[in-house]
Amino acid sequence: MTNDRSVPEGPPRGATWTAARVRGLAIQGVILATLVGLLAWGIGNAIHNLNKAGIAAGFHFLGNRAGFDINFRLIDYSPAATYGRAFVVGVLNTLTVSVLGIVAATALGFALGIGRLSRNWLVSRTAATVIETVRNLPLLLQLLFWYTAVLAPLPRPRDAISLGGVAFLSNRGLTVPGPVSDGPVWMVWAAMGLGLAAAVAVGLWSRRRRILTGRRFPAGWVGLALIVLPPLAVLTSGAVPLSWDVPVLKGFNFDGGLTLVPELIALWLALTLYSGAFIGETVRAGILSVPKGQVEAAQAMGLTPGAVLRLVVVPQAMRVIIPPMTTQHLTLLKNSSLAVMIGFPDLVAVFSGTTLNQTGQAIETIGMTMAVYLVVSLAISFGMNLYNSKMAIVRR
Numbered sequence: 001m002t003n004d005r006s007v008p009e010g011p012p013r014g015a016t017w018t019a020a021r022v023r024g025l026a027i028q029g030v031i032l033a034t035l036v037g038l039l040a041w042g043i044g045n046a047i048h049n050l051n052k053a054g055i056a057a058g059f060h061f062l063g064n065r066a067g068f069d070i071n072f073r074l075i076d077y078s079p080a081a082t083y084g085r086a087f088v089v090g091v092l093n094t095l096t097v098s099v100l101g102i103v104a105a106t107a108l109g110f111a112l113g114i115g116r117l118s119r120n121w122l123v124s125r126t127a128a129t130v131i132e133t134v135r136n137l138p139l140l141l142q143l144l145f146w147y148t149a150v151l152a153p154l155p156r157p158r159d160a161i162s163l164g165g166v167a168f169l170s171n172r173g174l175t176v177p178g179p180v181s182d183g184p185v186w187m188v189w190a191a192m193g194l195g196l197a198a199a200v201a202v203g204l205w206s207r208r209r210r211i212l213t214g215r216r217f218p219a220g221w222v223g224l225a226l227i228v229l230p231p232l233a234v235l236t237s238g239a240v241p242l243s244w245d246v247p248v249l250k251g252f253n254f255d256g257g258l259t260l261v262p263e264l265i266a267l268w269l270a271l272t273l274y275s276g277a278f279i280g281e282t283v284r285a286g287i288l289s290v291p292k293g294q295v296e297a298a299q300a301m302g303l304t305p306g307a308v309l310r311l312v313v314v315p316q317a318m319r320v321i322i323p324p325m326t327t328q329h330l331t332l333l334k335n336s337s338l339a340v341m342i343g344f345p346d347l348v349a350v351f352s353g354t355t356l357n358q359t360g361q362a363i364e365t366i367g368m369t370m371a372v373y374l375v376v377s378l379a380i381s382f383g384m385n386l387y388n389s390k391m392a393i394v395r396r
Helices: 013-052 083-116 121-135 139-151 186-213 219-236 262-288 292-300 305-341 347-359 362-391
Strands: 161-163 167-170 173-176 178-180 243-245 248-250 253-255 258-260
Touching (some): 083 121, 083 305, 083 347, 083 362, 121 262, 139 262, 173 262, 186 219, 262 305, 292 305, 305 347, 305 362, 347 362
Antiparallel strands (some): 167 173, 178 243, 248 253
């Protein structure tokens, strides 16, 4: 008995795949052409408007005299400097507050996250209160609180709070003694660089040694000594004469030393507490992700609670902690642009604010500012991803 019903044959499999591929490529081509067209129209329209306003496009303005002062800078700068140098000052100020904030927020976050899991009721409740309070208040409100309610009411320089007679806290900021040297300072930095390279080498050797033999080496303390001792040796040898410029009150302000302006302190405190609270919750989640059997096994081996946390729990929790912590680091960098609200001269305030208003070069100034944030963000992501790959659990 035979079945006479015939099944209609569809197009060959290869033809269907080819048609779908061509259709997909065509759609992508249309979308790409549309985006390119919109971009070209936007650029052309911007150039037309600039020419209509009598503003020449380009980066020639970077060589012009800036004509404005910056109250906090890490390099020499005066109103006679160029806009290009003002741009460098803004970049350095943004990097300074971001690096200080990332380091402090990470340390605070680990302290809060571990403290919230403490068996001590007071420590646990205090950490939880700090985390929940700071996380649920707007960052801008916290920034204004530290600047206007805490630092602004400080006494004037004449009535400044003396810290040992060498440092002074006032409404102008924290003034501390500053190092002064006329010698080859590069020797100090070179010694620090060599010490840092040696510390990294010792850390890698220590890790390999621990994997092969199971024996631990105090790489942290040795690395710290390698970083600190070589520059101290150069300074104490007399090759680089060093003296300290102690601040002295003259008139209405202090003369000499280094001054941390209140805007920097307020911004650093707000960014540190806000990001540290979120990192604290990330640390708590990472620690809770470690199986209890790991802790019980470590305790059965006779390890102290501190050793269990340092050697067993935190290394395994890092695979959960690092990705969201990277996000918080990137968020802290971008939130540093709120400095413009309290007058701290970061990149946005100096370049996308004052420079833009004086030159009218909106596309160039905003584009350069965006490029800096993009490059720094990608650098942070790259470094944290490398660290994450080192800490990831390798399954065999």
